[in-house]
Every structure is written in structure tokens, then in C-alpha cells.
Amino acid sequence: MSHHIVEVKNLKYTYPDGTCALKDISFRITHGESVAVVGENGAGKSTLLLHLNGYLMSGNGIIRIGDYPLTKETVKEIRRTVGMVFQDPDDQLFMPTVYDDVAFGPLNLSLPPEEVDSRVENALFTVGALHLKSRPPYRLSGGEKRSVSIATVLAMSPDILVMDEPTSNLDPRARRKLIELLKTFKHTKIIATHDLDMVMDLCERTIVIHKGQVMSDGPTAEIFMNQELLAESHLEKPLRMQGCPVCGNK
Amino acid sequence: MSHHIVEVKNLKYTYPDGTCALKDISFRITHGESVAVVGENGAGKSTLLLHLNGYLMSGNGIIRIGDYPLTKETVKEIRRTVGMVFQDPDDQLFMPTVYDDVAFGPLNLSLPPEEVDSRVENALFTVGALHLKSRPPYRLSGGEKRSVSIATVLAMSPDILVMDEPTSNLDPRARRKLIELLKTFKHTKIIATHDLDMVMDLCERTIVIHKGQVMSDGPTAEIFMNQELLAESHLEKPLRMQGCPVCGNK
Amino acid sequence: MHMADALISPAVGGTMWAASAGLIAYCSKKVRDDVDDIKIPLMGVVGAFIFASQMINFTIPGTGSSGHLGGGMILAILLGPYAAFLTMASVLTVQALFFADGGLLALGCNIFNLGFFPCFIAYPFIYKKIAGEQPTQQRIMAGALAASILGLQMGAFGVVLETLFSGISELHFRTFVLLMQPIHLAIGIIEGLVTAAVVTFVWKARPEILEMAATAKPVRHLSLRNVIAGLLVFAAITGGALSWFASANPDGLEWAMFHVSGKEELESPEKGLHSMLGAIQEKTAFLPDYSFKNPEEKEGHAKTGEGEPAANSGEDGKWPTVSAGTSVSGLVGGALVLVLAAFIGFALKKRS
């Protein structure tokens, strides 16, 4: 079964205004892998992620999710398989209560009410936010919002989780909790981020994007040891690898 | 001369809806100090900063900036002394071009046009953004926006810089450049942030806020060594002090 | 339902420009005097919100087509009438300039149709009355629905009148009204429902936002008497402009009557029809005196005007020669000039 494979081949994308955001991207992610997509501001990370669930489609290049190539016919099926978590939870939480929000996707799949209910409870339980069920999302703290926005995606029981900068704006503990949470998931994970320390904790593999091209693709540890590569793509070693300024460790 | 002193005594604040955001805050910051304000989401950091330039005023407690207590009469004077950099540069850059934006403050001070002009040039030069002068702000990258938003504040030649989460949403290189820039300033700096690694680089003193109260106030290095304190206030050691997971250094 | 430049005459466009400019000046003064400075950024940002929200669609139940938020009513509820009018005017200006959606000359008409009616009629006299001081969800719902429908009906009627007075379209008053009003009833209902949904959402989440707008003092100052007085002044200006226009073209008023009342009733006296058709040409002329126009052209048009009923009665001998001659010349010349224009453009481009 190749159900959770993500394959991108020679993907190119130019925004209608002529900005060439993706020049030539190819990679293959297999079942259960956890992959980071890193690169400077404007490198094309978000554009790439938007292709994975068919929000953007270009004639150029091939995307396969599981057994299907992504086409107009399969996009509906594929959106169930690929769950996307946005950078700003406020973009994702628009219903009057947390419950409604998490139930929004399953209801649109026309599932029976009991099934919807159990999915919502499960998803909220998994992220540890069951107690927020009846709260309106705009009254939640940043960390709580983030957990709920992940729950909205989990409730669709996706096989692949795609996340755009999930740790931004969280306090250290909330960030840590999120990392722990994500570690427990067995899904295939694709995470675009600037938080390279999280990458070290979560992803065994890293893809570096630079000006719309794959600049490097390999084991996370190797990539972060490559000083030149990092400098060229506006990155730095993860902070933890930079040595402690107090005790002077390198 | 006690011009750049910031003193807060027994400050309390309750939002009109009844949320008690600040319970009892006191501290004193002297000329040229660089102080971090840290704490979990919702601890009250932003609320505290909003008091320092008189946007929020409560009958309870005393705030002194330089020689004056902050009151309705002195607030205009004090707003010149305290420059505030917001978390989202889009909130701060509201004029049609970078030049207009940086000139906005000096023009409100009714300075003569040549003086305004030279201040704008100076401020933009200081942050290394002179070449962006005639660009509209929505055409700037995240890092550029941040630099310009600092220039808008510098053009008022404030004595005290107050910043709310200045490194959020920047890629590693842009973040590094910002830290280098801030290091060169001789102003008194007060920075609310979750980026504890930046705190280590920039601030010799740290104030930990927890549930609207000052939980700890002291040299940064000491505070970050206090594991218990950090745990209680939802913080962690800065990542660089957590040891490298690759080579196993602690 | 944005009016386009091509559908209005300079007189109508100018009058509506004057009216809207006057209202903008008046509202600016009112907002200025309002002590609340925060209105300045708030208006701009909420205007941007209206703009952005118009780009998101929703599916209209049962039809499969999609709709979006129009804006005037929700702005009035959020900002109060004066600030809302200014904001609506800016939204329309951006639409006109960037998307050519409603032209520069027609901007006055559009601001009046989509800004004045919702902000100064529907909001104070419908919404406020229904929603009352202590709004409930039902009251907000009913108020927003009624006010949106009424505002749009008046706006649509404005479009009808402006189009007819401009005399570019052949549509009869009755047909046009029967066309516009029901379409805008549907649009109004949808707009009302959406407005109500958004307003109740905000009201539940952050009631203080609506209270802020409702208690802002300008609203109280807006009395029915002032509005009626304003409308009378406007009517006087319009009337003045139109009668200036009519006196310069003696048949103008008659022509307008003819259009408004429909063709049939006035058709019987052949003379009347002739002079009217003749008047159509003059009416839409820029400078009302013939002497400014090329006599030959006038001749040709006048002839065609007179020749038409003659054609019906079978004696179509004389006019086609003259008219065809001029028309063919016109076409040839037009094509020539068009080529010339393209050439000029091309040559300049090459050079630069």
C-alpha cells in the first residue's frame, strides 16, 4: 500500500502577475516520514504547500498523493487525505464555537451526526482541548487556538498533515507542548517553518528551498552541519547547536 | 539628570470587561538599561507596555518617565520620550510610502520641513533602509518592514525604546540582523518577547511577569539558570543553553 | 449595479458629482467635529474590509450562483452614517479606478446610489427604528433585512432615473423599472441576510463595538426634517441643472417626458415624433448650440431623423443616398483614424 506517499515531480509555478515562485521542485516523501521544508522569507515554501492539497494547480509538473495523481477529478478525495494547518490559527477558526469549528469539516463530508460527534470529541481529546468545546475561538489564548486548529484538521482524519509555520507566536511552554503533541502522531508530516530547533526535534529529513528550487534534501543533522548551505539560504544553525553563550560551549 | 528613568509603582489594571490583567507591578529601570519582559501568553506583558506611553491609564499605581509622573497633562510630552515598536509592522506603517511614514511623527511635532527631512534620512540610514525611502510599505519584506518600523520610532528621537515581540515572523538571518541593529542603540530598551535567545544577546536584565505580577526581576543569566522559576512561569531555558542534541553537550 | 460612464450624459454625471461632492464635504466636516479620532484609521481599515470581503463569495441557496457583501448598510451600522458615507465613497472610488467598475464621471451617481440611500435613509429611518436602543437578535435581523432591501431598491431606482435622464439607453421607464427592481429585491434580501449575520455575530462577540457606533452623537442629529431639507436642496439643484439643460434644448423636457412615459402615448402626432427624434441628437450634444457642430454632420442626422417615418410609409427614395454617403465616409474615416491612433501609439513605443 502506497497510501501516504507524496511525490512532486518538476513542479513549476508562476503567479499570474509573473512572479516565478517555484522553478523546479521534485521530491518524494514516503509513508510516515516527517519532513521539514525550510528556506528564507519568500523562498516558495507556502506556495509549495498550497499545491499539495490542490489549492493551487499548475499544468507544469506532477503531484501524486498516495495512489492518485492530483487532478481536478481527484482533488476532492485528496483534500480528505491531506490536512492543512495554517500559520495563523485565526485564519482557520471562523465558526462561533470550538465545537462547531471542529465539526465543520466532518459535516461537510455528510457524515452521520453520531460519527461527527465522536470525531470532534476524539480530535479535541487528542490535542488536549476537550474542555474548550463550547468556547468561542476568539476568546482563546494563542496556544489554545493552535491546538484547536490542529483538531479541526484531525477531525477529517487525514493521512498526511501539512503545516505552515506551526510554532510562530507561541510561548516556550506552548511550543514545547505542540512539539510533544506532533511527536505522537504517526501521520506523514510536512512542516514549513523557520524554527530550526523544532525541526531538529521533529523531522528526520529536511528539504531546503531557495528561490523556488530544492537546494538540498537530506537528513536533518547533515544539513544543519553544512555551514555554507545554511548561509546561502539565509538560515543559521539551530540555536541549540550554536553553543551556550554563558558557559562558552561550542 | 534622571531623564531616561522608567519607574512603575503598584500598577494595577482591569480591562472594562473585568479581566484583571495587571495585579501589582513595580520596577525601576535606569538610564541606558536594556530590559526584557518575559512571561507566558496572557501574562500581561502587552498590557504593561501599553501603560508606558499612556495609551492605557488607570487610577491605580504610579508611572514616572524621566522627571514626570505620567498624567493627562504630561502624556503628550511623554509620548515623545517613549518610542513604541509594535509586534506587527503592518500596524505601524500606515502611510503611502516609507518616507511619509517616517516623517509622520516629526511632522506632528511641528518641526520645520528641513528638520523633518534630515530626521527621516538619519533614521532610515541608522536602520540601513535609506534605499527603501520611496517604496510603499506593502511592497517590503518582513525584515525590511521591521527595520522601517523601528526607523519611524527613531525619527521621533525617543530616549526610551519599547518593543513588543520584535523578532516574531522573521527568518533566521533577518532576526540576526535585527539583533545586531538593536545592539548598536544606546537607548534605554524595554522588550517584551518570547525569544529568550534574543534576550540573552540583548538584555542584561529580565523581568518575569506571571499572571499580572512581577515574579522575578534580576540579571538575565541568573534568571535563566533558575529552572523552577522558569517552569512555573511557562518558560524554558533559551534554546542555546539547552545543549546540542547532536553532540549531546549539556 | 455600478453605473458606467458610457451610460450617462455629462449633465446627469455632473449633477450627481456635485451632489456627492457636497455630501462628502458635509460628512467630512461632521466626522472632523466628532471628537473621536479613532474613526480616521477605523474608517480606512473597515473600508478595506468591505473591499476584501467582496472578494469572498458564498453560494446562494438553491441557485448555485454566488453573492457577496455590498457594504453600505453594514458600514452605517458599524460607523454611523457620516463616516459610513465617506467610507463607502472611498470603496467605490477604488473600485472605479482600479477595476474600471463604474467610471470616473459616473462615480458621483454610484456614490449617491450606493452611499446616500443606505446611510442617510435606510439606516436612520429603517434600521435604527427597528433595532431600537436595546437590540435583540431578531430586531437586528429584521432591521438589517428591511434596511438593506429598501436601500438597494432606492439605489436601483436611482440607476433607472439617471439612465433615463441621460437618454443613452432606449429602455422605457416601465420596462427598466420592472427589470431593475425585482433583481435588486433579490440582491437586497441576500445582502440583508448577510449583513444581519455579520452584525449579529459581532454583536454577540463584542457588543461594545456596536454600542460605540450607536451612541456616537452624530446619529441623534440626523432628523427626518434635515434629510428632507437636504433632498429638497438636491432636487432644486438637479431641477436647475436639468432645466438649464432643457432651456438650451427647447425640446428637452418634452423628450424626457417622452422617455419616462413610454413611446406609445406620444406617438400619434407625427410632428411630435419628428421633433423629438431631432431633439435626441441635440440633447446629448456637448455644447447645446448647433453652430459648434459640423453643419454637414447635423444635416445628415437631421435628415435621418425625418426620413425614418417616411421610410415606413414607403417613400424611401431620398434619404439613403445622403445618409449612406455620410455614413460610409464616416466609417472609412473612422477606420483611418483608428489605424492612425494605433500607429501613433506604436511609433511612440518604438522610439521610447
Place this chain on the structure above:
Amino acid sequence: MSRIQTAFLDLGLMDTLSGKDTPVHRLDPRAKLLTTLIFIITVVSFGKYEISAIIPFFIFPAVMMSLGELPFYYLFRKILIVIPFAFMIGIFNPLIDREILMRIGLFSISGGWISFCSIMVKFILTAGSVLVLIACTGFNSVCMALEKMGAPRIFAVQLLFLYRYIFVLIVEASRMANARALRSFDGKGKGMKVFGYLLGHLLLRTIDRAQRIYLAMLCRGFDGEIRVNRHLEAGMREVIFTVAWSAFFIAMRVYNIPLIAGSFITELIL
């Protein structure tokens, strides 16, 4: 590509075009605004059966477009997008006004068709000239010009704010629409109710943003008055530009050049 993204791109592209540096771009915005207005008024003032006399007016946008290095097809496509309303109103003319006004050989053309064509030509000209104005002037400059020409300052400032924050809010709105689309299936979840919630949330965020902006303004000494350190300079160039074009428009309005040229040619041939 969703509508909202297209709109954003449109704005962005128009804004980019207006940032070019050509002789046309360098002109004072007031001159261009005034000239465009005169252009539109003269075009609109033509009788409803006139077509050929309007044709010379294409020279103005053609010249502006080439001097300003503006992409013709792009602007033309933009006009086509908005043409339906004028088309819908205009198309009644051929249905109602069937009086034959013109015969060319075997073809007889009714007044309705002529006036319909006239509407379309006028539409292309007026809409086109507005787009050309923005593409070679920029919105901010047009606002400044409006203010200098007597529009209330608060209105001009408000326009500037609106324009500035369109760029921010459209991105926010499109992300929300995007998030909704990814969890909607078979058109479910795109109804009015959800739309209301979506906009409600966006509105709350927008109002919060307004509050933060206000605060940022206060911090920089805002006292209810917006000041700008910029002066527009209109020199001889601007005067010549405006007067020359206006004279041209009025001349074209008074003399039907194509007709004169055409009769000259047809006479030569016949």
C-alpha cells in the same frame, strides 16, 4: 485561482505599473487627473448615434499607453471583465429602437445597433482612460491630487488608509477563504451562514487592527490632523499637457474629422 487572489494580483500589478519612471509617470498627477476628466466628459457628450466622430479619441489612451509603457492586452482584458453591465443595458437598444438609420449596400442598420455600438465604444474609451490614469499615476498620487484640488483632507486620508490596508486585508481574507475551501465538499459549507461567521471574524480582527493602528498613530503625536511633507509641482509641462490635450478633445468634439477625412477620400475614389 480564486477571485480574491486575482483581485489582489490586479491591484498589485496596477501598482507596479504606476511605479514606472516614464515621462508620463513623471507628470504632476493633477494634470493627468484633470485631462482624463475632460476626456471623459467630451467622450460622453457625443450624441448617441455617433460613432465615427468618437474614434479620434482613441489617440489619447494610445499615446498615454505607449509613452507610459503600459501593457495593452492586460488593460484591455480588464475592460472586458467589467463590460457586462453596460452591455446588458445597451443591448436593449437594438431590441427597442429598430428604426433604420443607415444603409450600406444591402445591409440596413437600425438606430439601436448604432447607439449600442456607440455605447460600447464610449465604454471602452472611458473605462480605458481611467485604467490608464491609474497605471501611469498611482493611487496615492491621485489621492494627493484630489486633496490639492479641494477634496476634504479627511476623505483623501481615508482613501490612503483604505488603499494601504487592502493589501493586508486581502491576504487575510484570502487565507480564510482558503481555509474554508479546504474543508468544504460538494459546495457544502460555503453557504451564507458560514460566510457570515467568516466575515464576522474578519471584521473583529479588522477592528482590533484599527485600534492598534490608532495607538501607533498616538505614539507618534497624532492629534487628529494628518500631515504630509510633500509638495506637488506643476510647471509649464503640466500646463501644456493639459491645455493641448483639452484643445484637441474640444476640436475633435466640434469637427468630425473622420467624416471630413472620409468624405475627402471617398470623393477622391469616386
